[in-house]
Amino acid sequence: MPASALKNDVFLRSLLREPVPYTPIWLMRQAGRYLPEYNETRARAGSFMGLAQNPDYAAEVTLQPLARYALDAAILFSDILTVPHAMGLGLDFAAGEGPRFARPVRTEDDVARLAVPDMDKLRYVFDAVRVIRRELDGKVPLIGFAGSPWTIACYMVEGQGSDDYRLVKTMLYARPDLLHRILEVNAQATLQYLNAQIDAGAQAVMLFDSWGGVLADGLFQQFSLAYTRKVVAGLRRENEGRRVPVIVFTKGGGQWLEEIAACGCDAVGLDWTVDLAAARRRTGDRVALQGNMDPMALFGGSQAVRAEARRVLDAYGPVGEGGHVFNLGHGISRFTPPDAVAELVEEVHHHSRSLRR
Amino acid sequence: MPASALKNDVFLRSLLREPVPYTPIWLMRQAGRYLPEYNETRARAGSFMGLAQNPDYAAEVTLQPLARYALDAAILFSDILTVPHAMGLGLDFAAGEGPRFARPVRTEDDVARLAVPDMDKLRYVFDAVRVIRRELDGKVPLIGFAGSPWTIACYMVEGQGSDDYRLVKTMLYARPDLLHRILEVNAQATLQYLNAQIDAGAQAVMLFDSWGGVLADGLFQQFSLAYTRKVVAGLRRENEGRRVPVIVFTKGGGQWLEEIAACGCDAVGLDWTVDLAAARRRTGDRVALQGNMDPMALFGGSQAVRAEARRVLDAYGPVGEGGHVFNLGHGISRFTPPDAVAELVEEVHHHSRSLRR
Numbered sequence: 001m002p003a004s005a006l007k008n009d010v011f012l013r014s015l016l017r018e019p020v021p022y023t024p025i026w027l028m029r030q031a032g033r034y035l036p037e038y039n040e041t042r043a044r045a046g047s048f049m050g051l052a053q054n055p056d057y058a059a060e061v062t063l064q065p066l067a068r069y070a071l072d073a074a075i076l077f078s079d080i081l082t083v084p085h086a087m088g089l090g091l092d093f094a095a096g097e098g099p100r101f102a103r104p105v106r107t108e109d110d111v112a113r114l115a116v117p118d119m120d121k122l123r124y125v126f127d128a129v130r131v132i133r134r135e136l137d138g139k140v141p142l143i144g145f146a147g148s149p150w151t152i153a154c155y156m157v158e159g160q161g162s163d164d165y166r167l168v169k170t171m172l173y174a175r176p177d178l179l180h181r182i183l184e185v186n187a188q189a190t191l192q193y194l195n196a197q198i199d200a201g202a203q204a205v206m207l208f209d210s211w212g213g214v215l216a217d218g219l220f221q222q223f224s225l226a227y228t229r230k231v232v233a234g235l236r237r238e239n240e241g242r243r244v245p246v247i248v249f250t251k252g253g254g255q256w257l258e259e260i261a262a263c264g265c266d267a268v269g270l271d272w273t274v275d276l277a278a279a280r281r282r283t284g285d286r287v288a289l290q291g292n293m294d295p296m297a298l299f300g301g302s303q304a305v306r307a308e309a310r311r312v313l314d315a316y317g318p319v320g321e322g323g324h325v326f327n328l329g330h331g332i333s334r335f336t337p338p339d340a341v342a343e344l345v346e347e348v349h350h351h352s353r354s355l356r357r
Numbered sequence: 358m359p360a361s362a363l364k365n366d367v368f369l370r371s372l373l374r375e376p377v378p379y380t381p382i383w384l385m386r387q388a389g390r391y392l393p394e395y396n397e398t399r400a401r402a403g404s405f406m407g408l409a410q411n412p413d414y415a416a417e418v419t420l421q422p423l424a425r426y427a428l429d430a431a432i433l434f435s436d437i438l439t440v441p442h443a444m445g446l447g448l449d450f451a452a453g454e455g456p457r458f459a460r461p462v463r464t465e466d467d468v469a470r471l472a473v474p475d476m477d478k479l480r481y482v483f484d485a486v487r488v489i490r491r492e493l494d495g496k497v498p499l500i501g502f503a504g505s506p507w508t509i510a511c512y513m514v515e516g517q518g519s520d521d522y523r524l525v526k527t528m529l530y531a532r533p534d535l536l537h538r539i540l541e542v543n544a545q546a547t548l549q550y551l552n553a554q555i556d557a558g559a560q561a562v563m564l565f566d567s568w569g570g571v572l573a574d575g576l577f578q579q580f581s582l583a584y585t586r587k588v589v590a591g592l593r594r595e596n597e598g599r600r601v602p603v604i605v606f607t608k609g610g611g612q613w614l615e616e617i618a619a620c621g622c623d624a625v626g627l628d629w630t631v632d633l634a635a636a637r638r639r640t641g642d643r644v645a646l647q648g649n650m651d652p653m654a655l656f657g658g659s660q661a662v663r664a665e666a667r668r669v670l671d672a673y674g675p676v677g678e679g680g681h682v683f684n685l686g687h688g689i690s691r692f693t694p695p696d697a698v699a700e701l702v703e704e705v706h707h708h709s710r711s712l713r714r
Contacts, residue, residue: 164652164653164690165653166653166656166690166692169651169653169654169656170653170656170657172653172657173653173654173656173657173658173661173665174656174657174658174661213630215629215630216629216630216650216651216654216686217629217630217631217632217635218632218668219651220630252609252630254612255611255612255630255631272573272574273570273572273573273574273577273609273612274574274612275574275575278574293573294526294573294576295521296521296522296523296526296527296529296530297526297530297573299523299526299527299530299531300527300529300530300531301530301531304530304531308530311575329573333521333523335523
């Protein structure tokens with residue numbers, strides 16, 4: 001599909017800090033459990049992985065939020081743990097418990113066995129990208145994504161979510177050599193994975209460093225950012241005649257904003273603890289900024305949703321230069337009332353147009 | 358007891374940025390489940406509240422870590438939820454589930470009924486302070502503490518721990534007036550509570566804003582810091598002829614360091630995501646800094662524990678002026694090997710003495 005067929009490129013242009021008529025918006029986890037139609041498709045698919053591994057189902061849920069809302073980008077429906085699953089760790093989503101690996105990576109032997117997976121095992125993801133692109137028919141751009149090497153290492157070592165990251169941090173402090181080897185494998189795998197998504201048609205890519213913020217200052221740079229940088233450095237940055245922008249999002253990473261902005265990415269995702277005006281000053285408009293409304297603001301009712309949307313847009317400030325992509329500061333909650341999203345999208349488009357007048 | 362009877366005042370002097378021969382150390386939750394003797398006492402007490410509400414048991418566990426380690430301060434064994442419990446919310450620590458309130462504060466009526474509790478309902482805490490002071494016999498100073506108004510409001514509205522703070526943030530966005538009323542009551546209650554601890558003999562006090570870091574920039578200042586400031590402003594700052602230093606700790610608050618440091622406190626607690634050298638520059642030595650080793654570093658083995666301790670001390674830098682109190686950046690984990698704490702205390706004392714030579 002030629003790039004000229006893209007009907008709405010406001011998101012891509014904003015990421016490249018080109019002038020746009022309004023601030024584009026999409027939402028992390030926009031295809032998800034707050035939408036009844038998503039739950040219906042998931043029930044048909046039987047399980048989360050049944051959904052993610054079937055390109056037709058994945059395409060169906062990817063497109064659902066776009067049918068409801070005037071969002072400016074689609075994001076591939078998938079999960080950051082597809083990569084370690086392809087490494088043979090045995091991913092399972094137990095009902096109500098979140099993801100879990102049957103074979104976590106904890107011993108020297110586990111680490112030695114780890115290898116970059118054959119990308120053919122992830123073909124279902126690339127197939128989904130192709131199906132989605134075809135069905136989008138140029139309506140909005142499609143974002144591909146992956147977890148950061150550190151964030152997927154957390155899950156690989158812990159075997160599941162954690163509130164203290166004790167096992168992966170024990171490895172970090174006691175056997176940093178083992179953790180560096182995992183991160184190196186993850187970086188290579190993530191790089192191949194994202195490039196294959198780009199080859200299949202992803203028009204922007206995002207790295208989710210969801211757990212970068214749990215590391216100590218100094219160690220974040222060594223164990224997370226250094227590997228994110230390796231991935232970014234190897235990415236194909238052009239496809240179909242257009243630049244493929246790269247967004248890096250480190251939850252809780254506001255204190256390292258300058259360093260993250262210098263990792264080679266085009267845009268930095270921010271959570272709501274960061275003031276966008278300060279973030280913009282600190283990054284000197286070298287990157288676009290994506291964010292950063294608290295997802296919980298969507299529970300405050302119509303007036304609060306609109307007021308918070310304006311607060312975020314106003315904080316970013318004059319939009320003549322530098323790009324802003326409106327988003328939440330984290331994934332949308334499964335309990336969100338769908339109508340609140342309609343109010344949000346409407347207000348972001350309306351208010352950001354008025355800021356440009 | 359006259360102040361002159363205090364045998365080790367290194368902690369208090371460091372908080373006031375006076376020269377000290379070495380960097381003092383204590384650990385958040387130092388009296389806790391990682392110590393077999395604590396678990397033994399808790400088993401005798403029957404429950405967490407049985408332990409906290411019995412001044413003799415509370416004193417016993419407060420002193421346990423001091424018998425093992427050369428710590429420079431004791432901290433009252435208690436819980437930040439004693440205050441809402443005294444308000445009638447019905448605190449219960451279900452086995453393995455963490456704290457839970459039988460009567461959370463969610464409706465307009467719930468909020469209207471809320472009042473500053475009679476401090477007599479918290480007499481067990483002040484009695485514990487008196488017993489501990491007597492048994493400490495001037496060995497080290499005793500720290501009193503409370504939760505910040507915002508942090509206890511989180512528990513009061515949610516009714517238990519939360520990973521998204523949905524209920525309290527829904528109130529914040531939809532009915533900020535209700536939340537402000539809760540925070541006002543909490544601030545007055547916390548102020549009376551801490552002053553009564555100081556009257557009973559607490560020689561320093563600490564406010565734990567454990568959940569301040571989950572608020573959006575701008576809202577942290579309105580809903581957390583403003584009420585912390587009210588508490589700090591009303592505290593008795595002198596007792597037994599000595600200044601009673603106030604420490605404010607906002608987990609995840611590194612980005613607001615300058616503002617927190619200006620709240621009237623003597624010292625700011627920091628988690629491990631903050632570089633101490635940068636924190637010291639940003640606060641211009643106007644406050645002492647407390648922290649900030651990752652509690653998980655205690656799982657790295659002897660060499661890693663000692664290396665991390667030196668890294669934190671070296672980051673703080675020259676100790677001629679400005680006070681540093683070594684601590685973890687969060688409570689010690691229940692899984693911590695007790696020997697690691699011995700290594701840590703020894704290294705902090707040894708290395709910080711060598712930095713002064």
